Amino acid sequence: MISVKELIKESRFSGNYFAPDAYIQGDLESGLIENRDGGRLLALPESFMRAIYEGLAEEVGSASEAVLYKCGAWWGKTFYRRFAGEVSQHLGRPLAEIDMIEFLQCFKQCWKTHGWGTIELDFDFYQNGFIVVQIYNSAFAKTSPTLDKPKCFVEAGLLSSFFGGLTGQKLHCIQTTCESMGADCNHFVLGLPERVKRAEAWLQEKHDHATIMKRLSQSQTDC
Amino acid sequence: MDTALQSLIYAADDHYLSDADLDRFHKDVHSLAERVEAYETLRDRELAILQPAADYLSEEFPNADPKLLERGVIHWLNILRYSSMAMLLNNSEFLSQRILEWMPDIVQAYQLQDIEKALYRCLQTQLKSSLSPEQLNLVKPYLEEAYATLLNVKPALQPSA
Numbered sequence: 001m002i003s004v005k006e007l008i009k010e011s012r013f014s015g016n017y018f019a020p021d022a023y024i025q026g027d028l029e030s031g032l033i034e035n036r037d038g039g040r041l042l043a044l045p046e047s048f049m050r051a052i053y054e055g056l057a058e059e060v061g062s063a064s065e066a067v068l069y070k071c072g073a074w075w076g077k078t079f080y081r082r083f084a085g086e087v088s089q090h091l092g093r094p095l096a097e098i099d100m101i102e103f104l105q106c107f108k109q110c111w112k113t114h115g116w117g118t119i120e121l122d123f124d125f126y127q128n129g130f131i132v133v134q135i136y137n138s139a140f141a142k143t144s145p146t147l148d149k150p151k152c153f154v155e156a157g158l159l160s161s162f163f164g165g166l167t168g169q170k171l172h173c174i175q176t177t178c179e180s181m182g183a184d185c186n187h188f189v190l191g192l193p194e195r196v197k198r199a200e201a202w203l204q205e206k207h208d209h210a211t212i213m214k215r216l217s218q219s220q221t222d223c
Numbered sequence: 224m225d226t227a228l229q230s231l232i233y234a235a236d237d238h239y240l241s242d243a244d245l246d247r248f249h250k251d252v253h254s255l256a257e258r259v260e261a262y263e264t265l266r267d268r269e270l271a272i273l274q275p276a277a278d279y280l281s282e283e284f285p286n287a288d289p290k291l292l293e294r295g296v297i298h299w300l301n302i303l304r305y306s307s308m309a310m311l312l313n314n315s316e317f318l319s320q321r322i323l324e325w326m327p328d329i330v331q332a333y334q335l336q337d338i339e340k341a342l343y344r345c346l347q348t349q350l351k352s353s354l355s356p357e358q359l360n361l362v363k364p365y366l367e368e369a370y371a372t373l374l375n376v377k378p379a380l381q382p383s384a
Contacts (some may be wrong), residue, residue, distance in 0.1 A: 001277075001278060001279070001281050002277040002280065002281060002289070002292060002293055002296055003272075003274075003277075004269075004273045004274045004277050004296060004300070007272060007293065007296060007297060007300065008270075008300070010271070014301075015301065015305060015321035015322055016321050016323065016324060016325045018322060019320040019321050020320065021317075021320065041300065101328065101329055101332045102329065103331075105325055105328055105329065107325065109325065116364055136343075
């Protein structure tokens with residue numbers, strides 16, 4: 001029989017830790033916006049994001065893609081550590097004891113509350129060794145110069161590090177569709193580097209996301 | 224914060240509130256005492272409301288994994304608590320942001336739909352016997368919203384385009 005009294009005593013309850021009204025706090029007198037853990041938050045205007053893209057393009061040209069990916073990867077590494085710590089502390093359990101679905105729900109809410117758009121995770125290709133991520137209303141896609149290829153390198157880098165931390169494996173991330181090119185959302189594919197990087201050639205050939213995923217899945221059986 | 228009151232405050236940025244707005248303000252403040260009373264009843268009778276529902280669940284699903292049944296009970300413990308607070312604040316966004324954006328994917332992932340439905344059915348009976356009709360009417364919209372959201376989920380994982 002279930003003892004509700006024991007359940008209440010164990011305090012295994014948690015609402016949305018990242019609910020905006022609870023997560024974003026601050027001391028307006030001092031000009032500080034903070035998260036509920038005391039970490040400082042900053043508002044990033046779109047004009048600043050555009051300036052980063054334009055400044056980098058001017059300074060390093062086509063290498064800006066690699067620079068942005070690397071920035072995202074560094075950010076993702078520390079973000080994963082901090083995020084995992086916050087969630088573990090809030091739920092009162094070590095990371096190993098937290099359900100993956102709960103952890104990923106926290107991740108989705110955290111993403112949304114920080115104003116980075118909304119994020120969905122697709123595990124349909126997990127058995128083939130890939131995770132697909134869909135991001136809607138990406139701040140990075142919106143502020144990137146509209147060109148003929150996906151531009152969310154910061155997010156790709158962040159996702160590779162974040163899920164690399166989560167899985168304990170070195171992962172690579174490639175963006176296959178981009179809102180800056182008129183797509184309804186930004187698709188990213190995560191997987192082992194030697195496998196995911198095959199998609200770069202197919203992207204250059206202008207294949208769509210579905211075709212790329214089909215080929216990636218087939219490439220596993222071809223190995 | 225009560226979103227209706229918040230809207231009135233923003234609306235009165237450069238003028239006094241109209242008679243109609245003041246009426247709304249008055250009604251809202253007037254109902255606060257009733258909402259506090261309903262909140263206290265829900266708080267004080269939490270065990271009396273939920274334990275019979277948990278017992279019913281164990282009888283209704285004798286072969287189910289006890290961990291899944293516990294998960295269902297914990298969901299409705301949370302829903303009741305946050306619905307009570309949402310009622311107190313007169314703010315349905317509070318319930319949505321704290322629980323309803325959070326839970327449906329978990330219900331879907333663990334296939335808890337039948338358990339959640341059974342619990343809700345039993346809870347409705349328990350609440351009728353624990354609350355006055357007026358108190359029940361105050362919290363019912365939030366519980367109905369929670370139930371509709373939990374059980375009307377779209378699949379959490381979308382197939383690739």
